[in-house]
Amino acid sequence: MDRVFFEQLAMPLFDQLYNHACWLTGDRADAEDLVQETYAKALKGFGAFAEGTNLRAWMFRILRNAFLTSRSGLAARNTEYLEDENLKADEAVAHEVTPELLLQRSQNEQALFAALESLPVNYRQIILLCEVDEMSYREIAQVLDVPMGTVMSRLSRARSSLRAALGANVREEVR
């Protein structure tokens, strides 16, 4: 695969990668660094990329790995251990949130974004990959470098957390 061809494939992913990087880091400058690093690494490694396999998943995987070793990524990893402790509480709250309430809250863009931002980065990322970037479980497994089963269970927990976060926002407003 030559450089020109690679450009034709890689540049259309630019907006998506940037948006994803912003969601991960929560900062435009950090996101720009991340995207820049992603393209630099992709360009260096595109010889190793097997044509016909999924370029998007491959690029997202490079982005994710770059993120994990970045400053904001390390900070996020340090808070990751809280994930499991919160899980049970989230599950409980998630069941309290009625479909009607969820429906109403999800229509409020700001509430939805705030809830998404409040999630641990692993949860946020898997929801974004699945629902925003519309990747299949297989692609997500490639990006995150985890087995399919982990994708399903993590996605399920992430959605419960999102649901709980949407409900939590409501309670804060009522108070």
Next chain:
Amino acid sequence: MTLCGQERETLAAYLDGEVQAEQASAFEQHLRTCTECAAEVATMVSVRRAMRSARTRFTPSADFRRKIQAQSWPRQRSFKTFLSLSVAIAAFAILVVSLVWTRQSTLGGDAYREVADLHVSDLASANPYDVVSSDRHTVKPWFQGRIPFAFNLPELAGTEFTLLGGRLVYLDQQPTAQVVVGMRQHKISVLIVQESGALASGFPPSGGADVHYSFNLETWTSRGLRFFVIGDAEKAEIQRLAQAFESANQ
């Protein structure tokens, strides 16, 4: 786990399009009878739809895109920049030239048309003159206070021309003296107006003769005034009248 015993995970997987075909149809069967699952699915669908706005929440700046592209594909990029730049410059130049050209031609065209219109409307009018006199000492003073400038009328007695009268008109939105001169059965209009930018760009500064709508037209400027002589008389006769006016206003 929902009350009916379905795993939430299955619901989600169904919506993600990640279940086998037979499993999907079995689940759809279940949805028809289970309101709880139906409500759950409806909610998930709506959240998913709302989530779409997250897709375009952050858009990269054009500068950043250029930066990445320049870093990743420098040679090709610079050639492209050069190409697009030169195309842009060429397009801009063409635009400017055509703008100037159309502007000038429309201005000129418009002014000619206006001059011709004033002459024709005078010919067609039942009251072609505001002041009727063959005496230049009557016609000239009449314009005092009606136009913001003064001009001289040549002595036409003893020539083939006869002063018929004058009236106040507007040309290019400026008060203009129209002096009508007869020559046998022809009527010739002499229009005198202060020179303006629009008129200047549309006409030559001196000695311009032209034919418009079969009228002969002579135009020149003198001391900030723009003169038009227009009529259906012979070109030589129009020029003679023009010379008479030109020498009277030097």
